[in-house]
Amino acid sequence: MSNEGQKDYWNGAAGETWVESQDRLDRLLAPFSDAAIERAEIKSGDRVVDVGCGCGTTSAALAACGAAVWGIDISAPMLAHAKGRFKGTANLAFSQTDASTQNFTPDHQLLFSRFGVMFFDDPAGAFKNLRAALTPEGKLVFVCWQEAAKNQWLSIAGRAVQPFLPQPATPAPAPNGPDPFAFADTNYVTGILNRSGFRDIHFESLTPKLHLADDLDGAIRFQTRVGPLARVLAELHGEARDKALDAARSALAAHLTSEGLKLSSAAWMVTAKAA
Numbered sequence: 711m712s713n714e715g716q717k718d719y720w721n722g723a724a725g726e727t728w729v730e731s732q733d734r735l736d737r738l739l740a741p742f743s744d745a746a747i748e749r750a751e752i753k754s755g756d757r758v759v760d761v762g763c764g765c766g767t768t769s770a771a772l773a774a775c776g777a778a779v780w781g782i783d784i785s786a787p788m789l790a791h792a793k794g795r796f797k798g799t800a801n802l803a804f805s806q807t808d809a810s811t812q813n814f815t816p817d818h819q820l821l822f823s824r825f826g827v828m829f830f831d832d833p834a835g836a837f838k839n840l841r842a843a844l845t846p847e848g849k850l851v852f853v854c855w856q857e858a859a860k861n862q863w864l865s866i867a868g869r870a871v872q873p874f875l876p877q878p879a880t881p882a883p884a885p886n887g888p889d890p891f892a893f894a895d896t897n898y899v900t901g902i903l904n905r906s907g908f909r910d911i912h913f914e915s916l917t918p919k920l921h922l923a924d925d926l927d928g929a930i931r932f933q934t935r936v937g938p939l940a941r942v943l944a945e946l947h948g949e950a951r952d953k954a955l956d957a958a959r960s961a962l963a964a965h966l967t968s969e970g971l972k973l974s975s976a977a978w979m980v981t982a983k984a985a
């Protein structure tokens with residue numbers, strides 16, 4: 711359970727891209743973290759671990775609610791950005807820490823995450839380790855994506871360019887391997903959390919329409935940096951890349967309205983208790 715692949719991934723181009731696109735991503739992802747922070751019902755002085763905190767936005771939002779927040783992540787570039795943005799903010803600390811192996815003290819009231827818990831090589835081992843950070847009254851609140859097909863904002867362009875991938879196509883990720891959509895199946899997630907000692911596990915579906923961009927150029931600019939389209943394009947060159955981009959543009963164009971590109975999204979807000 712080394713998470714080496716994910717460490718390389720988030721410390722490489724992906725981490726840099728998240729830093730560069732932080733503003734845009736925060737605006738897109740705000741509906742999910744707003745709902746989860748509200749559900750967390752933070753009390754002043756609560757000790758919180760923000761798991762996979764990335765560029766630190768949710769950590770700062772939790773601290774603004776009165777919590778003492780420890781944002782942990784494996785990505786050096788994202789953490790450097792978080793530390794720069796929130797330097798001097800009271801009750802907020804960040805560290806480069808693998809959530810699945812850190813030796814936690816059991817004095818936290820909340821484990822929180824916005825889309826940062828689907829990337830463990832051994833999810834049940836990681837959640838068991840995380841649970842050890844909680845007091846007996848402690849709770850877990852996180853958001854994770856439902857299946858790709860329900861997340862048009864991510865999947866439309868990515869699907870459109872699949873036919874342009876060189877053969878044999880990149881192997882599909884293992885159904886529950888470390889992946890943004892690894893926690894789409896509620897039975898699978900319930901099993902992980904049960905095995906890790908969590909109780910009272912609940913799922914609430916969050917399905918806001920997301921404003922991807924005002925126009926096609928904006929959408930393509932964004933999606934060639936982050937998400938499935940960006941991953942496929944990284945494998946293509948020359949004419950194949952141009953054709954793939956045209957296909958992505960046409961697929962997105964079909965959804966353009968007078969309000970820009972507003973596409974479906976679906977996430978689970980998952981809550982559970984430590985004991």
Ligand SMILES: C[S@@+](CC[C@H](N)C(=O)[O-])C[C@H]1O[C@@H](n2cnc3c(N)ncnc32)[C@H](O)[C@@H]1O
Nearest residue numbers: 720762763764783784785808809824825826829
């Ligand atoms: C999709 S990003 C979400 C970042 C941030 N929570 C946000 O919403 O902007 C997933 C994050 O999880 C982090 N991550 C992945 N595996 C991790 C691990 N084992 N321990 C801590 N963080 C991890 C990544 O480095 C990345 O920052």
